């Protein structure tokens with residue numbers, strides 16, 4: 001308890017860094033055969049999770065799992081969603097709505113983590129698209145009314161994630177969602193990857209600018225030949 005100016009007491013604010021034990025959660029990755037999905041699958045499997053790679057074709061998922069090792073498994077996207085506690089959405093923006101619409105039933109009750117960045121590319125480089133719903137994450141929430149939708153992992157480099165020689169990835173992961181408890185689970189998952197810290201970053205209505213920031217990171221990476229991430233200071 002802390003003292004108030006009036007001399008009374010109020011409950012101490014809950015420690016924002018007290019996160020749940022997520023080590024037993026099964027993680028599925030829709031579109032896990034791609035660069036981002038493979039990278040996240042690899043890191044979370046390396047951290048000790050049971051990880052299921054999802055694909056539109058089960059044999060592609062199994063082939064990716066064989067390559068990644070660390071006990072990863074491969075299934076079609078529906079099987080992946082059914083078997084997993086936490087389902088990361090790592091498909092291209094172009095396939096986002098159709099993929100989630102088809103999996104509405106399998107994703108009911110699941111903690112969904114959307115890492116999709118709606119981007120366009122032209123001769124000037126990458127630029128942020130503005131989805132009708134506001135963001136990819138809000139589109140997911142609209143399409144999956146029975147799922148627990150969060151957004152995270154937007155700013156990670158798939159190159160760094162997939163490189164087995166890299167032990168630590170020094171970056172923060174901004175986590176957004178409507179439920180603090182679900183965000184805490186995703187923050188804790190990010191923290192399972194050495195060097196990463198999951199930071200609560202608001203509700204889904206503020207997901208657009210987090211997704212859009214990737215266009216800036218792509219410009220940074222091109223200018224400096226880097227795989228830039230994001231660090232939030234003074235927290």
Ligand SMILES: NC(=O)c1ccc[n+]([C@@H]2O[C@H](COP(=O)([O-])OP(=O)(O)OC[C@H]3O[C@@H](n4cnc5c(N)ncnc54)[C@H](OP(=O)(O)O)[C@@H]3O)[C@@H](O)[C@H]2O)c1
Pocket residue numbers: 030031032033034035036037054055056057060061089090091092093094095096099115116117118153154155156157158159
């Ligand atoms: N690459 C990065 O560094 C990075 C970083 C942060 C976030 N992200 C986000 O993560 C997502 C995936 O990125 P990525 O680079 O891994 O993409 P990607 O390799 O182009 O696609 C990922 C996988 O999605 C599946 N897929 C392709 N087109 C699809 C469609 N129309 N409908 C459903 N599934 C489709 C494919 O798997 P199957 O053919 O096996 O089904 C593919 O292997 C993107 O939304 C991106 O914004 C990427």
